[in-house]
Amino acid sequence: MAKSLYVVGCRRCGKTLICLALAVIFRDEGYRVGYFKPVGQMEKICGERLDYDVELMKKVLDLKEPPSILSPVCIPKLYMDAVDYAEARARIMETYGEVSKDKDIVLVDSADTPETLLTKGCSVVDLAPMFGSKVFVTWRYTDDSSIDSLALHYKFFESSGLDVVGSTLGFIPPTNIERVRRVASEALGAYGVKVLGFIPMVPELFSPTVKEVAETLGASVLTCEDNMDRVVETFLVGAMSAESALRWFRRSRRKAVVTGGDRTDLMMAALETDTSCLILTGGLHPDISVLTKAEERGVPVLVVPSDTYTTIMKLRTVGMTISPENRRRIELLVNLIRRNLDWETILRELLPERGNA
Incomplete structure (x- = not known):
């Protein structure tokens, strides 16, 4: 029978990224790993429902189950009266049985927030006991209030009878990580919260390549097409002298x-x-001296038809997700989690007889 770990946390804390990294690590350790997202908040793309988290996990782990099984319930933002939640619970349990078949470990990805569907009987508090899941809490660090938010939710889950195996704080600025580790370890430890790691923000993980920028903008490439794998950490608008x-x-x-x-x-x-690159707006091609200098420096020059404002708006989300094809980012993510999260303790909690082997 598969053991499951329910990964839960606040918005934009990297729940799916934790699932992805742990899945790869556990698979590398020789375990058969599945993925399940009982409640998704999906977008409609070209008439089809698409959950980017599910698509990412399906492709990276080469899962055979269709998206409708990996994430059986879809809710809109206004979800209170949108779904028959008794039927949803039955559907969730049915599909979880299919996903967990022939698996050693199933990683369960929670909904957008810990409280989602709490009043409808389909939150982590309700579903984790139905799956027999242990719970892992991950939280995004923004300031010291994040430490208290993590403690509040951790203790809520424990008081609700869930088996919480540990927690982590993530997205910590590298310049602040030693302080956060010190103050959070002291505060959370005294409050009875088990912390298994502090994960720094790594700019390269969410920094797009020039190729991704060009694809997002639909840009024409004028120079150095062989340097499109350069990483872009910052976008600057040139509008001054x-x-x-x-x-x-x-x-x-x-x-x-x-x-x-x-x-x-x-x-x-x-x-x-x-x-890393120049992005020229308004469809205007540069002077030949610019192209010559860019070739000498190995800098791609991109030209886009849109104006500067529209271009910046398009760039807001580039690099914010990890595509299944981006092996560089996936490897970077897995190494980041290996180094900064005590995954071996999680494995022993899930499979004590094999985790100690």
Whole structure:
């Protein structure tokens, strides 16, 4: 019979990323691993319901079950009266049985927030006992109030009778991680919260490549198509004088500079600093001197038809998700979790007889 771990946390705390990394680690340890997201909040794309988390896990783990089995219940944002939740619970249990068949471990991905569907009997408090799941709590660190939020939810789950095996704080700025580790370990330990790791924010994990930027924008590539795997950590808009811009350009590493194709002065200034690519708006092609300099520096030059504002709006979400095809990010994620989360303790909690072997 499969053992399951229910990964629960706040919004945008990386629940699915934790599931993905643990699934890869456990699979590498020789275990048959499944994935289940009982309640999804899906988007409609071209008339089809699509949950990016489920698609990611299905492809990376090569799962045979269709998305409708891996995530059987879909709710909208206004969900209170949208679904027959008695039928939903029955459907969830039926499909969980299919997912857990012939598996050693099933990683269960929670809904958007811990409280989602609490009043409808389909939250983690209701479903974890039905699956026989142990619970792992992950929380996004924004400031010290995140420590108290983690403690509040951890203790709520324990008081609800759930078997909580541990927790983690994630997305911690690297410059602050030693302090967070010290104060959170002391505060949470004194409060009876078991912490299994502190995970730093790694810019490279959510930094897109130039290729991803170009695909998002539908850009034409004028130079250095063989350097499209360069990483973009920062987007800067060039709308000031070249002299003023140069001060900002020097402070930013691995950046993309967004500017009009007629701003030769800004482009030449950017090419004197650590620039991953130039994004030229308005469909304007640059002066030949810019293209020559970009070729010398190995910097791709992208041209897009949209104006600067529209271009920036399109760039807001680029790199915020991990695609199944991006092996670089997946490997980076797995290594990050291996180093910063005590996954061996989680494995022993799930499979004590084999985790101690």
